[in-house]
Amino acid sequence: MIRKVILALGLTLLGGCAHVGVKPWQRDILARNAMALDSEGNLSGYHDHIYFSKEGATGGRNASGGGCGCN
Amino acid sequence: MQLIETGAGPVRKLGRIAAGLSMLSANLLGASAALAQDSGEDEPQVVVHDLMKEPAPGPNTYVYDSSILFYKESGSRVQAVEPVFNVQNYLANGSIISGNFTFDTLTGATPNGATPSTSDQTFNSIVREKTTSTQVTSTGASGGGTVTTIPGTAYAKSSYTVPARTLPLASFHDHRFAGNGGLSWLANPDTRLNVGLGASVERDYTSFTANFGIARDLNQKNTTLSLSVNLEEDISRPYNGTPSPFQELNSQIGGGNDTKATYGVLAGVSQTLARFWITQVNFNLSGSKGYQADPYRIVSVVDPVSGAPLDYLFESRPRSRTRESVYWGNKLALGPTVADVSVRYYHDTWGINSLTAEVSEQIPLGGSLYIKPLYRYYHQTAANFFTYYLVNGNALPAYASSDSRLSRFNANTIGGKIGVRVFKTGEFYVEGESYRQTGAHTVANAPGQLSGLDLFSGVHAISVMTGLRLRM
Numbered sequence: 001m002i003r004k005v006i007l008a009l010g011l012t013l014l015g016g017c018a019h020v021g022v023k024p025w026q027r028d029i030l031a032r033n034a035m036a037l038d039s040e041g042n043l044s045g046y047h048d049h050i051y052f053s054k055e056g057a058t059g060g061r062n063a064s065g066g067g068c069g070c071n
Numbered sequence: 072m073q074l075i076e077t078g079a080g081p082v083r084k085l086g087r088i089a090a091g092l093s094m095l096s097a098n099l100l101g102a103s104a105a106l107a108q109d110s111g112e113d114e115p116q117v118v119v120h121d122l123m124k125e126p127a128p129g130p131n132t133y134v135y136d137s138s139i140l141f142y143k144e145s146g147s148r149v150q151a152v153e154p155v156f157n158v159q160n161y162l163a164n165g166s167i168i169s170g171n172f173t174f175d176t177l178t179g180a181t182p183n184g185a186t187p188s189t190s191d192q193t194f195n196s197i198v199r200e201k202t203t204s205t206q207v208t209s210t211g212a213s214g215g216g217t218v219t220t221i222p223g224t225a226y227a228k229s230s231y232t233v234p235a236r237t238l239p240l241a242s243f244h245d246h247r248f249a250g251n252g253g254l255s256w257l258a259n260p261d262t263r264l265n266v267g268l269g270a271s272v273e274r275d276y277t278s279f280t281a282n283f284g285i286a287r288d289l290n291q292k293n294t295t296l297s298l299s300v301n302l303e304e305d306i307s308r309p310y311n312g313t314p315s316p317f318q319e320l321n322s323q324i325g326g327g328n329d330t331k332a333t334y335g336v337l338a339g340v341s342q343t344l345a346r347f348w349i350t351q352v353n354f355n356l357s358g359s360k361g362y363q364a365d366p367y368r369i370v371s372v373v374d375p376v377s378g379a380p381l382d383y384l385f386e387s388r389p390r391s392r393t394r395e396s397v398y399w400g401n402k403l404a405l406g407p408t409v410a411d412v413s414v415r416y417y418h419d420t421w422g423i424n425s426l427t428a429e430v431s432e433q434i435p436l437g438g439s440l441y442i443k444p445l446y447r448y449y450h451q452t453a454a455n456f457f458t459y460y461l462v463n464g465n466a467l468p469a470y471a472s473s474d475s476r477l478s479r480f481n482a483n484t485i486g487g488k489i490g491v492r493v494f495k496t497g498e499f500y501v502e503g504e505s506y507r508q509t510g511a512h513t514v515a516n517a518p519g520q521l522s523g524l525d526l527f528s529g530v531h532a533i534s535v536m537t538g539l540r541l542r543m
Contacts, residue, residue, distance in 0.1 A: 021293025034409045042138040057417035057425035059355040060398030063301040063337045069276030
């Protein structure tokens with residue numbers, strides 16, 4: 001079920017993607033390091049490790065998780 | 072891709088006009104009013120020292136990130152210290168070489184899986200004598216255990232006692248070293264490929280990972296499609312061997328090492344929605360086959376009337392698990408601040424469904440300092456084989472585990488980060504967090520004494536992370 005929802009959502013988003021966005025000269029704010037989708041560097045790794053070792057769910061933002069015997 | 076701040080002159084004027092047109096036409100879930108605050112009118116020129124406006128790393132740049140984590144759970148449970156060193160080299164041709172090194176030291180105690188009892192509980196097991204000085208032989212709660220050699224064998228009897236009405240904990244001490252490296256390069260101006268390899272080594276666990284990914288920019292780089300494949304091979308080497316499912320704790324373990332293989336795929340799309348808003352949707356699917364139990368964790372077998380513990384069996388988990396999740400993340404520049412808002416839904420074939428929501432707001436306090444409060448909510452349902460105990464006389468199920476990570480609980484994280492500019496291009500940061508799990512402390516219809524005991528073993532942890540990020 002989740003896969004069908006994602007597929008439908010993805011196709012809808014992709015269809016609309018061609019009509020939204022910015023021009024190259026409008027990327028001043030987006031070009032900032034703080035606007036990177038993963039700008040937290042090592043802190044992201046710490047969070048992933050803590051939550052992976054204490055919770056049943058993992059993944060999503062990236063394919064992290066695993067790599068240790070903590071879960 | 073190197074992006075720069077908009078400068079003055081004709082380009083900027085054109086940018087203003089186009090930005091205004093885009094504001095009028097953008098169908099952005101009713102958020103277009105918020106665009107006004109970042110229309111570009113008040114944008115300063117490039118300010119190198121302004122932390123919040125620092126551009127993403129460009130070609131011919133090294134980025135070093137050195138940090139350390141201090142983690143402590145309440146109740147004399149797990150403590151960890153984890154230094155990490157990360158380096159990224161952005162080459163002139165657009166390639167990125169990265170390396171990451173992690174070293175963990177873990178000490179303390181963790182629940183052994185047994186339920187508390189109204190009487191003292193003694194846990195007897197057979198351990199390999201050569202390892203008894205370094206692994207599960209005592210409890211923090213009881214203050215220590217005993218190990219007695221079995222003459223003529225390589226085994227010893229281990230015994231420790233936990234006081235009445237106390238969550239049984241087993242102490243441990245471990246180190247982990249992990250390293251991984253990655254290479255990312257442009258196959259053409261719109262297509263980026265990446266590969267990565269990693270390894271993690273503990274005394275009783277080794278893991279190897281590999282990944283390959285491709286990302287393709289579309290629509291003037293407003294849309295990026297990405298696909299990555301991840302492979303992982305884990306080798307579990309329990310100190311006393313791998314117990315059979317439901318093997319008695321007080322018995323000699325005959326099993327050797329065991330393995331687990333994991334295959335995953337992550338498909339994502341990121342989309343620029345406006346000058347101040349970028350969004351990302353990922354779908355993650357992974358499957359694991361092999362040994363997925365905790366070789367040290369047990370389950371109490373209790374009397375059906377009194378609830379008193381009669382025996383302790385090693386847990387049993389399925390050897391197959393499929394996980395899938397969908398993640399929606401956003402970065403929003405709201406005036407001078409940057410918000411990070413994300414939601415994740417997760418489901419797996421063990422019966423766990425989970426919802427995670429995170430929000431943080433990076434707020435500048437002048438050009439060289441910012442604060443970032445954060446909050447995270449997490450909820451999960453229980454795995455379909457989770458149980459606090461087994462009832463004596465009932466037929467054994469195929470699988471059973473009392474691991475709280477497989478139980479139904481909520482978790483709340485509250486924290487904050489401070490970042491400050493140091494040197495010319497460096498950032499010193501400190502983040503502190505409180506992580507607390509909450510759940511039901513009793514079980515309906517629990518037999519006898521168990522109805523009055525606190526069975527929940529969720530954690531409350533405090534963590535502090537600090538580091539220095541340098542760009543050269």
